[in-house]
Amino acid sequence: MNAVSPLSPTASADLRVQLGRLALPNPVLVASGTFGYAREMEQVVDLSRLGGIVPKTVTRQPRTGNAPWRTVETPAGMLNSIGLDNDGIDSFLAHHLPYLATLGSPIIVSIAGRTAEEFVEMSAQLSAMAGAAAVELNISCPNVSGGVDFGTSPLMCERLVADCRAACMLPIIAKLTPNVTSIAEIARAAEAGGADAISLINTCQGMAIDWRRRRPILGNVIGGLSGPAIKPIALRCVYQAAKAVKTPLMGIGGIATLDDVMEFLIAGASAVQLGTVNFYNPTVSISVLDGLPASIASLGAHSVSEIVGTLQTDK
Numbered sequence: 619m620n621a622v623s624p625l626s627p628t629a630s631a632d633l634r635v636q637l638g639r640l641a642l643p644n645p646v647l648v649a650s651g652t653f654g655y656a657r658e659m660e661q662v663v664d665l666s667r668l669g670g671i672v673p674k675t676v677t678r679q680p681r682t683g684n685a686p687w688r689t690v691e692t693p694a695g696m697l698n699s700i701g702l703d704n705d706g707i708d709s710f711l712a713h714h715l716p717y718l719a720t721l722g723s724p725i726i727v728s729i730a731g732r733t734a735e736e737f738v739e740m741s742a743q744l745s746a747m748a749g750a751a752a753v754e755l756n757i758s759c760p761n762v763s764g765g766v767d768f769g770t771s772p773l774m775c776e777r778l779v780a781d782c783r784a785a786c787m788l789p790i791i792a793k794l795t796p797n798v799t800s801i802a803e804i805a806r807a808a809e810a811g812g813a814d815a816i817s818l819i820n821t822c823q824g825m826a827i828d829w830r831r832r833r834p835i836l837g838n839v840i841g842g843l844s845g846p847a848i849k850p851i852a853l854r855c856v857y858q859a860a861k862a863v864k865t866p867l868m869g870i871g872g873i874a875t876l877d878d879v880m881e882f883l884i885a886g887a888s889a890v891q892l893g894t895v896n897f898y899n900p901t902v903s904i905s906v907l908d909g910l911p912a913s914i915a916s917l918g919a920h921s922v923s924e925i926v927g928t929l930q931t932d933k
C-alpha cells in the first residue's frame with residue numbers, strides 16, 4: 619500500500635512560513651521570557667529545529683525588575699510580574715546575541731523602551747549588528763509602567779512601528795497586549811505603521827491575594843496571566859486580528875499541544891510561539907513539530923500556508 623494515510627507519521631508538508639520580510643523554516647517558535655537566552659535549554663532541546671527563538675526582552679538600560687514574589691501558580695497557568703529584569707541591550711549584544719546567532723534558528727530580538735526614542739535607538743543598534751533575524755517590539759508588557767501605552771494607543775503604536783521600521787533594516791514585529799477594548803484597532807495601527815508581522819498576545823492582567831494576611835501575593839500587586847487559562851482569549855484575539863489585517867500573525871497564549879497549534883493556524887496565525895509550557899515541558903516544541911506534517915496532511919493540505927485562516931464560520 620503506497621498511499622499515505624491522513625495521520626501517517628511519515629506524512630510530509632511544507633512547513634516554511636513567510637512573515638513579511640521574515641522567512642522562517644517552520645511556524646513553531648518559543649516566546650520571550652519563557653526560554654531565557656536559550657543556553658539553559660541547549661541540553662534538552664535541539665534548538666536548530668525551532669522555527670525561531672525570541673529571547674527575554676531587553677531594554678536600553680539594565681533593569682532589576684520588580685520586588686518578589688514575581689510568580690504565582692494559578693489553576694490553569696501562572697501569574698508573573700518579573701518587570702523586565704535584564705542586563706540591558708549592550709550586555710545582550712556582547713554576551714548573548716553572538717551565542718544565539720550560532721544556534722541555527724532565526725533569532726527574533728525582543729526590545730522594550732520607556733520612550734519611542736529608546737525603541738528606535740535599540741532597533742538601529744540591532745540593525746547595525748549581525749545575528750538578529752528580526753526585532754519584536756514588546757509594546758505590551760503589563761509589568762512596567764509607561765511602556766504599555768504604545769500597545770494601547772493606536773496612534774502611538776502606528777508611529778512607533780513606523781519609526782522603528784525607518785531606523786532598522788530588519789523585519790519589525792509588533793507584540794500586542796490583549797488588555798485593550800479593540801485588538802482589531804491596534805492590529806490595524808501596527809499594520810499601518812508597516813509591521814512585517816504582529817505577535818499576539820502578551821499576558822492578561824491579573825492578580826492573586828493571600829486573604830489571611832490581607833496582602834497581594836505579587837510584589838507588584840498586579841501581574842500577567844499566562845498558560846492554558848488564556849488560550850481562548852488568545853484565539854479570539856488572533857481571529858479578530860486576522861479579520862482586520864492582512865499582515866501575518868504570530869499566535870501566542872496558552873499553546874501547549876499540537877491541537878492548540880492547529881487551532882491557532884486555522885484561526886489565522888501564520889506561526890505560533892510557545893510560552894509558559896516551556897517551564898513544565900521544555901521539549902514540547904519539538905514534539906509538536908514532529909506531529910505537524912501529519913495534522914496538516916489530515917486536512918488534505920500540503921503546506922502550513924494552505925491552512926492558515928481557513929476557519930469556517932456561519933458569520
Ligand SMILES: Cc1cc2nc3c(=O)[nH]c(=O)nc-3n(C[C@H](O)[C@H](O)[C@H](O)COP(=O)(O)O)c2cc1C
Pocket residue numbers: 649650651652674675696698700702728756759793819820821843844845846848870871872873891892893894895
Ligand atoms: C515568566 C514570564 C516572563 C515573560 N517575559 C516576557 C518578556 O520579557 N517579553 C515579552 O514580550 N513577553 C514576556 N512574557 C509573555 C510571553 O512571551 C507570552 O506572550 C505570554 O506568556 C502568553 O503566552 P503563554 O500563555 O504561552 O505563556 C513572559 C511570560 C512569562 C510567563
